[in-house]
Amino acid sequence: MLSSRIGILGGGQLGLMLLQAAIDWNLDVHILDPDAHAPCKSIAPHFQQGSLQDYDTVYAFGKELDIITIEIEKVNVEALERLEQEGKKIYPQPSVIRKIQDKRTQKQFYADHGLPTAEFILTEDKEDAARHESFLPAFHKLGKDGYDGRGVQRIAQPADFHKAFDQPGLLEKAVAFEKELAVIVSRNESGELRCFPTVEMVFHPEHNLVEYLFAPAEISESVDREAKAIASKTAEAFGIIGILAVELFLTKDGKILINEVAPRPHNSGHHTIRANATSQYEQHWRAILNLPLGDTKALAPSAMVNLLGEDGYEGTAVYEGMELLLATPKVYPFLYWKTHTKPFRKMGHITILDEDLSSLKEKVDFVKKHIKVKSK
Template sequence: MRFDNRKKLGIIGGGQLGRMLIQAAIDFDLTIKTLDPDSDAPCKFISHEFVNGSLKDFDTVMAFGQDCDIITIEIENVSIEALEALEKQGKAVFPQPSVLRIIQDKRVQKQFYKEKNLPTADFILTDNQADTSTHSDFLPAVHKLGKGGYDGKGVQILNTAADFPKAFDQPGVLEKKIDFEKELAVIVARNETGETQTFPVVEMVFHPEANLVEYLFAPANISNEIAKNAEEIAIQTANALGIVGLLAVEMFLTKDQQILINEVAPRPHNSGHQTIRANDVSQFEQHLRAILNLPLGSTRAHSKAAMVNLLGEEGYAGEVIYQGMDEVLAIEGVHPFLYGKRITKPFRKMGHITIIDQDFEKLKEKVIFVKDKLKVIAKNA
């Protein structure tokens, strides 16, 4: 274990997660190269080198990785075959392609939980819409695309047989719908030596239409026993995968106080953005420590925190305006993080607000104020 700041880090994906990862990597004095299909991606102007190209094209990813010492991702939908080939060339690729193969397909992911005795909702693998329609006795359930779904896309709720026309006509997984009390998340980091660290459990609230995290509270309002159980399950999952880097584990807390794994993401995650202001190390710094095989940092929270996602308002598309920012910034403990996206559209993630307060009730009041006051609209709407 030896720190070397001369390494070139390649980030596949140039969105907001890559942007915040670069902001942390600057403190390590690393050279950063990013790849993204959007010629105006958020990472473009803060990377040492930016490549405009497909994340899923084998040749593009192979060429991108040739002069990188370490390669990481900010999105799972990438060419795993290229990452495997780069790994064979001796490149350090984290998370490992073998881990991505499990996580990229939700069907394989769910089977993995079952094989490793990790708690998750009952499920049935489905081949197409017709196949799904034969399982009316399993309803109510949630139908998920095996591959390609993200940020709430690729998910359909099937309450009765009348909903079967909404089922995907592609390979997917039908999961038993859980009557949960809370949706939780734990981010766990793991380096090559097997050292692990978890961030405090967070409680997420999802937007009812977009199926995106609207806001969250950290730490979650749960008992110490439940928090410890959630953290242990996250560590067990990371160790079972053998992942190097971050793993975000989204969970359900059921009405009978059981923890069930919903999904995982092998990278920095929306449920960890508040760590930039609220914890000794942020999730982004911790990811860098893990993939560089450095000692993991303390995840101690020095304040209660909340995170509010800034989503494009319905009915607005075009050059972005952040209406109400002045009023929001006048509140103590409010910190904006804008993602460098010039164009807004309905429900697009444009930034987030982290809110800090030692008093939980005051924290909730600030969240309500920010949600009501700050709107992401378009200039010419």
């Protein structure tokens, strides 16, 4: 299988890190991305500019390949279904992508399979959402095309319904949670399954992006076991081949609920490149090539800080504080080959290792304070 011709739909930062892992194994990787200057462009063995949502483009890209995977869910599933019918291996499978593309279908899938999640009501438009005052406080989520915090509105009281989406979506009951957790689980074609250690995520207060995370999460052994069990059960229910990132709420009354999932490498696993015996990116290749899954153990406690474009700056990116960062032991920057910055754009991430948790947290504060992405 290592000699297979492999395609990735998407050439952004996740594709870049998949490609970096693929280089170690001399994999023949082909990239399709709509951006002629996508992060993968400079190092991809084969790069094609084209729409990920156009049927003909995706089909033509895939028909000469053996295995096709994704780094983003917003792709043309109909083309992937046809390719699958013609004998191409598509991982994650088109049926999984289709379910996860629509948050309405995704939520109903959890309910149908006995997977714990917050209460929800499916809504057709803004007027329909406003009929459910008694369900508040809640979040109104777009069924399709929400991404990185876009497509989510908090509806705390009836006066907030003007913010609801006038498209099919869902109202999700606001959950009082103690922590936001994530478990990345991998599963290959033979059914072998492994979880990475549970991580604790901290989100940006305004933009609903992961600002930083700690691994492993500061939780009890019993909570850790339950989180991994729920993630594993979710992966088995989908029957996914590849990586599945399962985002979870640990509620104030001790329950664990699924928030959302992503059928690909994920922001909550960036740190694994340095912090774990096997990175999530190598593990994804192992899973879709049906190879033995790698050891997921943590080599040391770690943190990951997302490097976001500073508010108020747009233009050619300038990275301030890199000298200070590189002078700090066990601090590793990963930049995403994006020359143009804008407010809160993901420009890179920084992985931090330290055996001492308090020192690890001090390093996180140091990185957040001193490393900035501005513009010329």
